[in-house]
Amino acid sequence: MKEEKQKPKLVAEKAPDPASPGTNAADQDGGPSVKEQSREADVETKERRFRQTDLPTHFIERRRHPRIQTEPPPPPAPPRLEDYSAIIGKPELDEIRFLARHLQGKTVKMVNSTAVGGGVAEILNRLIPLMNELEIPTKWEVITGGNDFYEVTKGFHNALHGGEFNLTQQIQDIFMSYNEQNRQRMEFAEDLFVIHDPQPAGLIRSKAETRGRWIWRCHIDLSNPHPGVWDFLKPLVEQYDATIFSSPAFTRQLNVPQYLFFPSIDPLSEKNKELEESTIDKVCDDFGIDRSRPILCQISRFDRLKDPVGVIEAYKLVKKYVDCQLVLAGGGATDDPEGAAVLEEVMTAAGDDPDVIILNLPPWSALEINALQRAATIIIQKSLKEGFGLTVTEGLWKEKPVVAGAVGGIPTQIIHKLTGVLVHSVEGCAYQIRYLLTHPEFAAQLGKNGREHAKENFLITVNLKRWLLLFQILLGVAKPSKTS
Amino acid sequence: MATAPQALTSERWARAPFYFNSASHLLRISREKASNLQELLEAVRSCSDACIFQHTFQTLEEHHFIREGFSNDFSHWAFSACNEVGLAERLAALDVREFTSITALRERLVTMIESYLAKNPRAGSRPATEPFYLMAAELVVVPTPYVARNLEEFADGLRKVSIHSIYYHFIDARLRIKLNNNDFSVWLDQELDLGAAADRINRIDIYTSTLEGVRRNILRTIESEIARG
Numbered sequence: 001m002k003e004e005k006q007k008p009k010l011v012a013e014k015a016p017d018p019a020s021p022g023t024n025a026a027d028q029d030g031g032p033s034v035k036e037q038s039r040e041a042d043v044e045t046k047e048r049r050f051r052q053t054d055l056p057t058h059f060i061e062r063r064r065h066p067r068i069q070t071e072p073p074p075p076p077a078p079p080r081l082e083d084y085s086a087i088i089g090k091p092e093l094d095e096i097r098f099l100a101r102h103l104q105g106k107t108v109k110m111v112n113s114t115a116v117g118g119g120v121a122e123i124l125n126r127l128i129p130l131m132n133e134l135e136i137p138t139k140w141e142v143i144t145g146g147n148d149f150y151e152v153t154k155g156f157h158n159a160l161h162g163g164e165f166n167l168t169q170q171i172q173d174i175f176m177s178y179n180e181q182n183r184q185r186m187e188f189a190e191d192l193f194v195i196h197d198p199q200p201a202g203l204i205r206s207k208a209e210t211r212g213r214w215i216w217r218c219h220i221d222l223s224n225p226h227p228g229v230w231d232f233l234k235p236l237v238e239q240y241d242a243t244i245f246s247s248p249a250f251t252r253q254l255n256v257p258q259y260l261f262f263p264s265i266d267p268l269s270e271k272n273k274e275l276e277e278s279t280i281d282k283v284c285d286d287f288g289i290d291r292s293r294p295i296l297c298q299i300s301r302f303d304r305l306k307d308p309v310g311v312i313e314a315y316k317l318v319k320k321y322v323d324c325q326l327v328l329a330g331g332g333a334t335d336d337p338e339g340a341a342v343l344e345e346v347m348t349a350a351g352d353d354p355d356v357i358i359l360n361l362p363p364w365s366a367l368e369i370n371a372l373q374r375a376a377t378i379i380i381q382k383s384l385k386e387g388f389g390l391t392v393t394e395g396l397w398k399e400k401p402v403v404a405g406a407v408g409g410i411p412t413q414i415i416h417k418l419t420g421v422l423v424h425s426v427e428g429c430a431y432q433i434r435y436l437l438t439h440p441e442f443a444a445q446l447g448k449n450g451r452e453h454a455k456e457n458f459l460i461t462v463n464l465k466r467w468l469l470l471f472q473i474l475l476g477v478a479k480p481s482k483t484s
Numbered sequence: 485m486a487t488a489p490q491a492l493t494s495e496r497w498a499r500a501p502f503y504f505n506s507a508s509h510l511l512r513i514s515r516e517k518a519s520n521l522q523e524l525l526e527a528v529r530s531c532s533d534a535c536i537f538q539h540t541f542q543t544l545e546e547h548h549f550i551r552e553g554f555s556n557d558f559s560h561w562a563f564s565a566c567n568e569v570g571l572a573e574r575l576a577a578l579d580v581r582e583f584t585s586i587t588a589l590r591e592r593l594v595t596m597i598e599s600y601l602a603k604n605p606r607a608g609s610r611p612a613t614e615p616f617y618l619m620a621a622e623l624v625v626v627p628t629p630y631v632a633r634n635l636e637e638f639a640d641g642l643r644k645v646s647i648h649s650i651y652y653h654f655i656d657a658r659l660r661i662k663l664n665n666n667d668f669s670v671w672l673d674q675e676l677d678l679g680a681a682a683d684r685i686n687r688i689d690i691y692t693s694t695l696e697g698v699r700r701n702i703l704r705t706i707e708s709e710i711a712r713g
Contacts, residue, residue: 091646095506098626248513248617260511260619411614416564418550452549469510469624480510480622 055290055354062288063357072364078129079268087267088461096461099468100134102477107190108138113153113199115142116363119263119390120196120219126266126460131467141186143200149178153199156233159226160198161305161385167228175232176202188212192471195240204239213474216240219263220387221250221408241474246388247409259470262412263388264463265397265454270366272397275374283371287327287359294324294437297376299369299394301330302342302360305385307405309349310426312356314382317430319355322437329359329372373398378436378443382429383407393458396420396450401443403432413458419450497634498675502667504630504641506649507656509542509621516618521566522608524558525597527618533586534620540580540589541659542621545651548695555691556580557616558593565612571600579691580655584662625652635676639706647695654698655690668702681709 055063085093108131112120124140131138145153152174159165179202186203188210195203196217207214216237222230222245230252237243238254244261245251251258265272284291296315300306308328315326328346331339343360350356361368373379379395379402386408393413395402402420404410414420421436423429436443456462472478516531518524528536539557547554554560555576563572574596583589601608628645632638642650653667661670669682688701 089646091644091649094628094644095508095626095646095648098506098628099508099624245513248517248619249615251513253515258513260513406614415547415550415554415560418554449550453547456546456549465508466510469508469622472624473510473622478624481507481625 058285059288059290060354062286063354064288066288066357066359067286068359068361069364069368070362072362073367076270078126079266081130081133083268084461088455088459092461096465096468097134099465099472100136103468103471103475104135106136106192106471106475108136108192108194108471109186109188109190110138110140110194110196111143111186111200111203112140112196113143113145119387122266122269122271122390123263123460123463124196126269127464127467130460130464134464134468136468136471139190143178143182143203144185145178145182145199148174156198156229157220159229160220160222160233162224163226165226165229167226167232172232179203180205191475198233201233201236204236207239213241214239215242215244215470215474217244217261218250219246221247221385222252223249225252242470244470247412250408259466261463261466261470262409262458263390263393264458264460265390265393266460267397271370272394273370275367275371279367280371280375283368284375286368287357287372289327289357289372289375290325291375294322294377295327295375296324296378296380296433297327297329297372298380298382299329299373299391300381300383302339302346304338304342304345305383306330307382307384308342308346310384310429311380311382312346312349313426314380314429314433315356316353317427318433318437319353321434324377324437325355325357327357327359327372327376329357329361329365329369331361331363331365369394373400376400378403378433380429380433381405381410382423382426383410386410389413392420393454396447396454396458399447399451401436401446402450403429403436405429413453414450415453418446419453420446496676496678498632498671500675502632502638502641502671502675504628504632504645504649505652506626506628506646507623507652508626508648509538509623511538512620512622514618514620518612518616518618520609520611521562521568521571521597521601524561524616525594525601525608527616528558528590528593528597531618532620533590534622535618536586536590536593537623537659538619538621540578540593541656542623544580544655544690545648545695548647548651548690561612561616565614565616566607566610567613568600568604568607570604571597571607574600581658581690582664584658584664586659623656635706635710638672639703639710642699642703642706647699650695650699650702654688654702678709681705 081093110124110128112124114121128138128140152171155165179200182200183203183206188206191212193212194215194217195201197219201216204214238256240256242257242259243254244259246263248260289295298308298311302308311328318324346358350358373394379400381389381392381402381404383389383405384407388409392402392404392410396413396419402414403423404414404420406422406424411422414422416422421432423432473480514531514535516527518527543557556578559572559575562568562575578592628649630641630644632641657667658664665686669686672678673682684705685702688698690698
């Protein structure tokens with residue numbers, strides 16, 4: 001891996017904007033603009049965090065200048081099915097092969113809106129090679145669109161989570177015209193089509209021209225959607241043969257079957273594979289994290305719905321009683337332009353506490369995230385709204401006690417006080433963290449149960465099995481047995 | 485794969501072989517949802533058999549690794565979302581092995597909730613902290629290549645199958661064979677005349693053991709029978 005050797009920037013430092021009117025004005029009259037003054041004050045705030053501290057120098061240096069990989073490492077070869085044997089056992093693997101036997105030769109097309117960033121792309125990247133290995137030829141296609149399309153779909157995304165939205169005719173036209181363009185561009189010759197999320201939902205218009213079965217996989221929470229946006233999308237969704245949701249709480253009343261598929265993680269991916277202690281040490285060293293003291297860690301993109309500021313508030317309450325560090329690490333997904341603003345808010349909330357370590361990581365930081373999670377004493381995911389919360393799954397898999405907001409798919413993963421702890425407030429979050437830090441045996445038991453729960457329900461192998469079952473049912477290869 | 489018997493130590497041969505199957509299930513989201521205990525009672529009365537199966541039989545398999553504190557979804561919800569400890573305790577004590585039909589299990593659930601609400605009428609409308617979503621299990625039986633005609637092959641199959649197979653034969657079987665028994669015990673008794681071993685296996689407690697623990701317990705019994713010759 002190539003490391004950044006030159007002096008790196010502080011995470012929230014921004015390059016000067018030559019197009020900024022403020023900068024031009026300053027150049028002209030020789031004095032600092034309002035924007036520059038504000039930026040200087042900002043840098044001043046960040047530097048102040050490290051002035052009065054008894055942290056060893058090397059930690060301060062790394063926290064000022066974390067060693068962040070500047071280029072993506074070469075992608076590792078995707079695992080073979082057999083590689084999972086050591087994790088799930090041969091009998092489990094055999095069952096997957098038995099199930100796949102009846103589907104061999106059937107073809108599948110998966111369509112989503114992004115090839116990189118976000119949980120969906122991550123899942124597809126791993127799932128599709130496994131399906132192909134099982135001799136179920138599976139193709140992945142990504143829809144394309146202009147900025148106007150992505151602005152609309154971002155607006156839809158927020159609106160489907162309950163946000164305000166002005167659904168004009170023009171917006172509907174933009175959505176449908178890009179779907180139509182993609183529909184014209186793609187071929188639909190497969191036996192099964194899996195369309196992920198609302199962005200490409202309009203591809204269903206091709207259903208009448210195909211012989212295949214169509215599945216809409218919804219990864220987002222539709223429990224409280226903007227009525228206008230949902231009324232627009234619902235007639236499309238109801239044309240599918242089956243729908244899949246990540247939690248029963250995310251669904252709407254539909255006249256098509258709704259299945260529950262938990263999203264999944266890959267235990268052999270860079271983000272989840274076992275790591276040597278020396279690797280974890282190195283990553284902590286690169287970021288100035290002190291492994292001799294408790295580490296609280298939230299991994300998520302800088303998004304208000306993940307409540308990073310709430311996490312800092314909870315940490316500050318904990319810190320009154322227990323010496324610890326907080327690591328907030330994440331980045332912006334390619335479809336998330338609000339990330340930079342949230343990062344600023346987080347920096348402000350961290351104030352002058354040098355033990356709040358904020359890492360704005362590039363998308364290729366899977367190994368670093370893995371190491372941070374493994375180094376953590378407690379993993380936090382204090383989301384206010386959540387899809388499924390794969391970072392929770394990652395924490396459970398790493399046998400860590402997880403403290404998480406009781407929203408979205410998180411309660412499915414965390415059975416309160418059995419596989420983790422659910423919280424509803426900053427104060428509750430702080431209390432539970434304190435309790436776990438002072439009761440390590442209980443924390444360890446949660447971690448143990450959490451790992452088993454993840455193994456039984458949230459690994460890619462379980463996900464693969466669910467797909468095989470659904471394909472069998474939809475194609476009439478298998479009929480569910482009666483329970484009575 | 486079952487192979488031709490070689491170097492057998494057991495003299496008993498089954499008249500009919502034991503075919504190891506497994507079962508995989510998909511969860512279908514049902515329309516029923518409960519936001520308080522009264523709604524739960526109505527949902528339990530009206531939901532499909534597959535829902536009752538999911539929240540009792542199937543959930544036990546899904547949470548088999550938790551050795552204490554989890555019995556079925558109804559009990560867990562009554563405790564964690566409704567804070568009705570008395571009802572949760574009674575529901576938790578419900579042992580699915582006593583039921584050979586979903587109808588009987590549903591009746592018992594209805595009686596338990598009804599009698600609790602009769603004594604605690606205000607509990608019925610008290611809102612739960614989170615709703616209970618009813619789910620239906622769609623079970624697909626998956627044949628495995630393992631077949632047993634004697635104890636050695638049976639032990640070999642037990643070691644090789646997944647825990648879903650153990651669950652299918654040991655717990656789900658009750659609904660299929662309509663007996664307070666399991667596929668393993670029935671076969672051992674009927675085919676190999678090992679009534680005592682069959683009985684010992686049938687008494688293994690799934691509620692205080694993980695499914696791997698159940699597998700180990702069954703294997704111990706079989707291995708001791710093999711050792712006795």
